[in-house]
Amino acid sequence: MTPTDAAAGASAGRWSSLDRPPLNAAGLRRALVAEGGLWTSLEVVPATGSTNTDLAERAPELPEGAVLVAEEQTAGRGRLDRTWSAPPRSGLFFSVLFKPGPAVPPERWGWLTLLAGVAATSGLSRAAGVDTLLKWPNDLLVVVDGEERKTGGILAERVADGVVVGIGLNVSLTEDELPVPGAGSLLLAKATVTDREPLLKAVLRSLEEWYGRWRDADGDPAACGLQETYAAGCSTLGKHVxxxxxxxxxxxxxxxAVDADGRLVIRTGEDEREAVGAGDVVHLRPVR
Structure with missing residues (x-):
């Protein structure tokens, strides 16, 4: 057990909850960190401001495949500098380090945000028995009482020689604990599993699979099936936005559509289309 793992275990006693047990860092490492695999290290900390910030600071000294998980994230960040917070051990808050290197041209690294979304939805579908949808570019949605709600988000940040990708996911939050009205959680979506360990394993294994496909295809999203799979699971497509x-x-x-550069193509008129590479997209009610 590392000092960090020991501290996490000791700190967990402050929030004793049979419904929200602490993560077993040693068990996760045994299951995920293997010679020849993508994941090279896995650390669990009791709390931090932002796993993305912490991992980005250490990225130059770490090999590709480092994973940092927090039981509680006090200053998590989403797109447009929005904050992401939740009660301790109520969700999954983790970041991973990718270093695609010369195998993938830097102009294709932007696909890592969309790749993480595809991997997360695939892993959660298998492990939690709940359909998870994608909202372009980086939100994870579940259906609660017939309504699409945001249950997770993805934030990718460039570092010196790679990309840090962070994922935040509401797992066991109740309606009263939601950070904002209209948010969701796997629990509220009636997931069959809300144990965070199998969920984390499933998402990381799916990330490893999809990253391997993408890297082997030199980052070509069409050749590795990423572009097609993202489009198939993207709730934004077909909506008035x-x-x-x-x-x-x-x-x-x-x-x-989502084009070869990962941009959202919006039809604004009969023969007018514009590709959007950055921005905040809102799903609107259908025009009647």
């Missing part, structure tokens, strides 16, 4: 773009411009139309 509003995209709030950098600089204050707003675009409204129908989301039609």
């Amino acid at each position: 509003r995209a709030d773009l950098p600089g204050g411009r707003t675009l409204t139309g129908t989301a039609e």
